[in-house]
Amino acid sequence: MTVKTTKLRDAITFALVSGATALAGTGVAFAQDSSEQQATTLDRIEVTGSRIKRAEIEGPNPITVISRADMDAAGEISVADFLRNSVYNSFGSTREASGSSTGSQATISLRGLGSSYTLVLLDGRRMTTSGALNGAAANINMIPTSAVERIEILREGAGAVYGSDAIGGVVNVILRKDYEGMTISGGVESPKVGPNGNYASVAGGISSDRGNVTFVLDHMEREMMYNRDIKGIVTGAGLAWGLSTFNSAANIFIPGRGIVSAPNCDSFENSVMQANGTCGFDHGATSANESSMNRNAMLLNGNYDITDNTSLFFRALASNTDSLGVYASAPVDTFPTISADNPHNPHGADGTLYYRFTPLGTRDSLRADTFREYSVGLRGIVDMFGGADWQLTAGHGESNQSSVNYNYGIGSVLQELIDSGDYNPFIPTHPSVTAAAPLVGHTVYVESKQRTFTVDGNIGFDLFDIGDRPVGFVTGFEYRDDRFLQLYDAQSAAGNVFGSAGAPGGGERAYYAAYFESLFPILDTFSVTLAGRYDSYNDVGSKFSPRVSMEFRPIDSLLVRGSWGKGFKAPSMANLYGASSTTNLNSPPVPSAGLAGGDALACAALRTARTNTGDATYNPYPVDPCLTEGQYQWLVTSNSNLKPEESKNWGLGVVWSPTDAMSFALDYYDIELENVISNVPRALAFQFGDEGRPSYGVTRTPGFLAPDGTTMMPGVPQQILLPIDNGALQTVRGIDLEASYRLDTEAMGTFNTRLAVSHMLEYNFTPILSPTQEQIGDPGQPENRAQLSLGWDSGDWSAVAIGNYIGDSGEITTNAAGARVNRRLPSWTTWDLQGSVKLPWNAKVAMGVRNVGNKMPPFNASLYGFPYYDNTLYNIWGRTPYIRYEQNF
Template identity: 25%
Template sequence: MMKENTLSYAIRLACAGGLLAAGVSIPAFAQTEPSIQRVEITGSSLRRTANETALPVTVLGRADIEKSGVQTTEELLGQISTVSSAGGQVNGGQSGLTTYGKSAVSLRGLGSDKTLVLVNGRRLANFAGGATSGADVNINAIPLSAIERVEVLQDGASGVYGSDAIAGVVNFILRKDFKGIELSGLHGQPTEGGGAKQNKIGLVAGFGDYDNDRFSVVVSAAFEKEGNLLGAARDYAKSDTNLPYYAGGATETGRIEGTWDFPGTATAFDAGKNTRSATNPYGISGTGYGNPSAKLGQCAEIGMAPRSGLGFGSGAPNNALSTPNCTFDTGPFVSLVPNRKFTGGTMSGRFKVNENNELYASGLFSKNEFTNPIQPAPLRQAFYAGNTRFIGSGVEPALLIHPSNPNYKIAADYLNSVGLGAMVGHTLAVSQRTFLLGSRTTNDIAKQHQLVLGGKGMIGNLNYDVAYVHNKSKTDGNVIDGFASIFELSKVLNNPATHWNPWAPLGQQSPEVAKLIDATKYSGPTIAAKSKNEGIDAKVDGTLMTLPAGEVGIAAGLQARDESFDLTPAPATLTGDVIGLGGAITSVHAKRSVWALFAETEVPFTKQLTGNLAVRRDSYSDFGKTTNYKASVRYQPMESVVARASVGSGFRAPSLTALYAPQQVNTSEQFTDPQFPGNGQIQVTSIAGGNPNLKPEESDQYSIGLVLAPSKSFTASFDWYNIKVDGLIAAPSAQQIVSGYRRGAAGFDQLVEVLPSGEISKIFQFNANVNSVKTQGMDVDLRFRENLMGGKFTANLNGTWVKKFDLVNTDGEIEDSVGTIVRPDGNPLVASPTGVILKWKHNLSVGYQTGPWTATLTQRYYKGYRTANDLDGNPHHVKGQDQYDLVASWSGWRSLKLSVGVRNLFDKQPPLFIHNGSQFQSGYDVYQYDPRGRFAYVSASYKF
C-alpha cells in the first residue's frame, strides 16, 4: 500500500470525475489522506495509482455515468470533448447507409480505426459488416449497465498496445466487485412525440466473497428497446429541399433517360454504355431529357416535387436546351432514429487458488437488432452497373417503355412539345421510384462475443497475468420489405406485352401489372459476416531495484493472436440484383497472424521527477514488422503543481478488408459535378475495393500538460497535444474525386472516365496511402467542489480547443479542416466524410447533493462551423449551440433509487445545416444533434 499527498489525491479525483457533460458530483476532500492500492492504469503495463501517470487519463466512474443522463454507450462517449464526430459513426447516421447498426468512436477526429477500444484491458473483435468494415469496434455492443468505469487515454499509445492506438484508448472496465442483486428499469420518450420511445430493464447479481469464500461471480443482463423516428415527424427534416439553402435531387419517377437503340445486345455493361454519341445523339444521359409529368405540372400526382435545372448539360443535340424535371423528396421517409433492440450480458468470476494466485474468467455477449425503414427504392440505368444476371440474358439493363405501349403517347406528346421529337418512335429508358414495392426495410442483427480465461498472481516479487482471449463479431443482414430482383422486375416491365405506365399516380399500376411486380419482390438475407481474433497474452511486472528516489518498475510481456474476416453475400446480393442495396457485394475471406513483444520501465530520477519508457515490437504476417516507443516524464516541483510530458511513435496496420476486399463494380454515392451544377446530385458507376499493397499508417506525437491544485476545492489541468500521421489510408469519396478532377488537381484524371458530352461516367475508389494529417490543440479540465449549505456543491468544465487539423490531400494541398466540413471553394474536405472538427467543445456541469437528494444541470456547447454552400454559392455557417440536461435523483428509502431526467431541457431545435453529401438526412447535422429533441425519462433501481 502507498499513501497519496493532498495534491495527488486532488489530481486523482479530478481524473476520476471524468469529462462528462452530465452531473459529476464529487465529494469534498477528506481531511485525512486515503490509502490507494496500485492498479494497472490504461496507457501502461505497470501498476500505479491514477495520479502517478504522466499521461492524461480520464476515469469515468459508475456514479458519473448514472448522473450523466445518457442511455447508451454511444451517448456516453459522445459527450467527451476529445471525441469528435469526424471519423466516427452514430446510430442515427446509418439511414441510407449500409453500416449494419455500427456505432464507432473517434478521438481527436483521427478516425475510429485509429482509436483503440478495449474491454477490461483487452481487445474486442472489430465489427463485422460489409466489405468496408472490419477496422473498428462497435461501441454499442458494450452494455452501458455493465460498465463499472471507463478509462480514456487521450494520448497515442501504439508503443504500449500496438496498432489502432494512434489517437488514444478507450478502456471499458466491467463490473466485477458487486454483492447482491440489483434491478433497474427506465422509460423515456421525446416530448414532441413522433416515436423514439425507449425502455430498458437491467439486472446485476453478485455471489460469493472472494476473501472469505475464495470465489466471487458477478453477472449482468440488459434488455433495451427503442422505437424509430421518421423525418416526417420533425419540421426541420421533413423535406430535403429548403430554398435557397439546399435542394434534393433524388431519383424521380418518370424521367426519360434517353433512347435505347441497342436491344438484345447487352453483354458487359455499365453506366457509360449506350450513351449519347454521333450515331445515337439521344442515348442514355446521367441527367436525362426531362419528365412529362413536370411539363404538365403534375409532379405531385406521381409523388414527386417540381425541380428546376437542365435536362441534360451538354452534348447533342442542343447544349442550351432546358427540360422540366421532377424530384423525389426523401425527407419524410428517411429514418432519423432506427428501431433498435438490444440484449446483452456479462460475466466475471474469480477463484482464489491461494493468497498469491487466482484463476479468473470473464465473458461478454450482446445482440443489437436494427430495423430501419426508408424511402422506396430508386431504379435507373446507372444502378444496373455490375449486375451480372443480365449478361447474355437478352433482358435489357434498363427500365424501358416501347412505342407499342399505349402509355407511350404520354412520352411522345411531351418530347414533341420540348423540341425532342426526333426521339419519338424509339424505345425509351425511364427512371422509377418503386412505390409498389413499399418502403425499403432492413433488419440487421449484430452480435459480439468475448471470452477470457486466465490466471494471475505473484511469483517471487513479480506480478504475472496470463490469459487466453477469444473474440468474435458476427453480423447478419436481411431485407424484409421494399426490395426486389432488378433482373426479374426489368424482365416483367420490359416485356412489350406488359403495358405499364411509368407516369401512373404514385406508381399505381393495373391489377395485372401490380401482381407481376409483387412477384419480383425479394426478402431474405443480404450478408453473413464474421470477424474473429483469438490468442494469448502474458506479462509480468514488478520492481527491478530501489533507488534513493524510489522503486524502479519494470514490465514485459508477449502477445500472439490470429485475426480473420469473412464476408459471405447471399446469392442475390452477390450478383448485385437486389434493388436499393447499392450494387453487387463480393465475398471476402482474409486472415493474418500477429505477435508482439513489449517492455516498459519507470525510473524515479528524483523525488520530484519520474521517467517512463515503453518499447513494443509487432510482427504482422501480411505486411511486416514495426517497432514503436513511448516515453514520458512527470515532474512535481511542489505539492500544488504537476507537469507532465510525453513523446512517442505509432502505427496502424491496414485492416483485412482494406487489404483484401475484392475490387468490384458498384454505384457511387451521390455527388454534385461542379461543371454541371444544374444536374444536382447524381450517381455514376464506381470501381472500389481493397489494395494488397497498402502500407501501415505511421504517427509521431507529443503532449505537454500542467495540473494545478491551489486549494482543496479547486483543480485545473491543461494538456497540449500534437499528432502527425503519415500514409493515411483512404478510399476517396465520389465528391472528392470529381471536385479534384474538375479543378485539375494532379492524379485525379486517373480516377475518372468521361463521356463525349463531358459528363463523368465512372470513378475509381480504391484504398490507398494518400494523405497525411497534423493536429494540435489543448484539453482543459476545471473542477471546483465545496461544502455549501449543508450539502456538497460541484462545478466542472471540460473542453477541447483544436488549433490545427491540417490534412494534406491527394494532390498535395493542405486543407485547414478546423471548424468546417468544406474547402474554401465549398467542395467537401477529405477530413470530414463524417462530422466536423469543432474548434471548441465543452461540457459544463453544476451539481448539488444534500441528504438523499442529488441534482445536476449540464450545459453541452459547441462553437459554430461552416457547412456546404447554399444553392447560390454563398458560404453558410452553423451557429454555435448550447443544450442543457437536468438530472435529479432520490435515494431515501433502503436501497431504492429514483431518478428523473430531461435531455435538451429547453427543446432547442437544430441550427440550419447544409450537408456535404455525407448523410441522407436533411436540415440538421446527424453528428451534432439528437433529433429526439427534448427527451424526458424516469428510472428506478433497487438492490436486494
C-alpha cells in the first residue's frame, strides 16, 4: 500500500519501525529525511492500543516506543530494571527484595495505580500472571532481555480493547522474530555498593522462502546484596543503625514497667545496648537487602506459510529463575509468655517475651520460579467481505514458584519448653537453647501456581467507504480459563510458625469476551474510532466497556487526538478466595480523617499517665503509641463477596512535528476508579477494632495500671484485623511531555536529543468510610519524573548521556506529640554515560557507567523502616560501571 508521507508520519514511523536510535527511549522518535522520498510504502500493521491494522502509524493513542538500541544504551541487564526507570512508572514498582515473600519478583506500575492495573502483553497477548503475586500481576523478571525486539507503552486505559487490567496502561513487549544470522553477546557490571551482575545470550534465526524460525538463549545472574554492605552509607547519612526489640537475649514486656532487657544482654552477638537501657538486635548484620537472581531462558518464535493465503505461527517461551534471600533469625511473633516463678526468669514478674530465635541462624529462602508460555495459531486472508484478515490462536501458560524457607520455628513447641522450665530464652548460649533448636525449628514450604489456557480469534475487514476512505472493522472473541493455587505446609497453614506469614488459598474462573473496533475516516483530516467489549466472568458477573477516540490532522505536521472509555477490573482470586495472612506495618496518620496514627487508644492513656506522674518519658509499650514509626501485626482477610471495580478514562493530546528533525507531544490523561477494592486506612482499622465494629478487631494483652495507680492502660496490640472490601475511589490526572530533536552535521556526525516529562496534577484517594486524601506529593509519590537523553554517533563511534530525575515529595510535619517530623524526600537526579564502537570483525563493544555521581537514594527514618529508603522507587547501588561485547555472524 502506497501512502503519502508527512512529517508527522515520518517522525513516528521512525520510532516504531526502525528502532535504530542509540538513546534510552522516551518514545517520540526522530524523523526520517522525507526529502529523499515523496512516498513511503507501508504495510498495514497493528499498533498497541488498537486491533485495526492501519498504514498511519500515528493515531489517537499516546504510545511510547522503546527499541532494542534504547535498552542497550541504558546499560541495564533486565527488562525489569529498564522499565523501573520509565517516567511513567510514577511511584516505582516491586523489585527483587530479600525481605519480601515474593523476593524474586518484579513488576511495572503505570500512573502509580499498582501493578495489577497495568496490563503486560507479550506480542499483543496477555502475559501469564505470577502465582507468587496471587495471580494479580505479571512478573517481568521472567522476560529474557535478549529476546526483546521493542517495547510499546500505551499510556492510557484500554479496557474496551484488551479487557480487565488495562486501566493504568499497557506494556506490550514485542519479542524477536523473522531474524536471520546469529548474535552472541555478554557483559558484566560491578556497582560500587550493589550486587555484581552479568549476562550472556545467543540469538539466531534461519529463513526460507516459506517461513522463519528465531531462537534466543538468555542467561542473567546477579549476586545478593547484604545490609551490612550499606551500613556505612546509612550511618554516614546520620541515621541510627536499625535495631529490633525482638532480641536474642529475650526482652520482656512487664505490664506497668514496659520493656526490660536481660542482664548483660549486650554481651551476646548482635545484641546491642541502646540509649534507653534496653538491648536491641542488629538484624542488619546478617540479613540481605536484595535477593540474588539467576535466570536462564529460551525463546523459540516461528512462522510458516502453509499456502499463499494462510500461515502457521508459533511461540514458545521458557524461563527459570533461582533466587536466594537471607533474613535475620526468626522473631518469635507468636509472643510467648513467661511466668514470674519460671526458674530462668531473672525479672520475677509475669511478662510477654520479645524474643528472636537465633540458634538455627538466619532464615534462608530458596525460590525457584518457572515460566512457560506456548501459543500456536493460524492467520490468513480470505475473500469474504471484500477481503479480510483473520487469526485464530490457542495458548497455554504457567507461572509458578516453589519456595523453601529454612530456620523458622513452631511457636507452640517453644512455649511448652519455656513453660516446663527446660528452655532459657534470656541467654542465647545456654545449653537448653542449643538442645531445643531441632525441636523448635521448622522449614516452611510454599507452592504458588498460576495456570492459564486461552483461545482467541478475530477477523478484520473494510465495512464500506466514506468517499475513497475505507471504514476498517475488527471483531473477535477471547476465552480464558484461569487456575490459581497457593499451598503451604501444614504447620504454616495452621498459623503455628513464627517468623513467617501466609496461608493457603486458590480458585478457578472462566472468562469470556467478545469485542469490536471500527475506524471511521469521516474526513481526510478527521477520523473517529469506536470500540466495545463485553466481558463475562463466571464468578463476578459481566460488563460492557465502550470506547471512542478521535484524531484530527488540520495540517500534515499536526495531530490532535482524544479518547474516552470505560472499563472494569475483576477482583483477583486471592482477594476473593485467599486465606488470611499476617503482615507487619506501621499505623500512619490520616490527616483528612483527623487521625494522628499510631495506637490512638494507648496514646491517649499514655498522655494522661505522663501528666499524672510528671514523667514525660514514661512508656510501658514496646513502641511509643503516640508515634507512627512503630510496626504492628495486621491480619489481612479476603472477601468472597467482592464486586468488580469500574473505571473511566479520557484524554486529550497534540503531536507537532514542525520539521523532519523535530517532534513534540503533549498529552493529558484522566483516570477515575470507582468501587475500588482496598482496606480502610490502617489507623482507621485500629480505631474500628477498638470500637468493636463488625469485621474489625484488635487483640491486646490484658490492660494494666500506670504507676500513678489510677490510669488504666490498654494492653499491647498483638494483632489488628484489616479486611478488604469495595467502596474506595481513586482519581489520577496528569500531563506527559515528549520531545525530540536531531541535528545532522557533515563534520561531527549526528546529535540526538530526547526529553520525557510526566507531571501528575492529581492523585486523590477516598478510602472506604473516610474523607478524600489528596496524596500527590506525599512521601514516595512525586509529582514529577523526567528523563533526558543526549546522544551522538559518527561512523563506528557513538556515545550517550542519560539523565534520570525523580521529583521531591513529602514535607515537614508535626506529630501527635507536637514535635517536628521530617517526612520529606528531596529530588533525586542521576546521570548515566555510555560509549561504544563497532569493530572491523562485525562486533561491537560498549562501556558505560550508570549513576556516574554515585548518588545515594533519599533516606528518611520517619517514613521507612530499616534501611530507611524506598527500594521500589530508588536504588542504592551507587556508581555502576559495566562493559558489553556483541559479536554478529
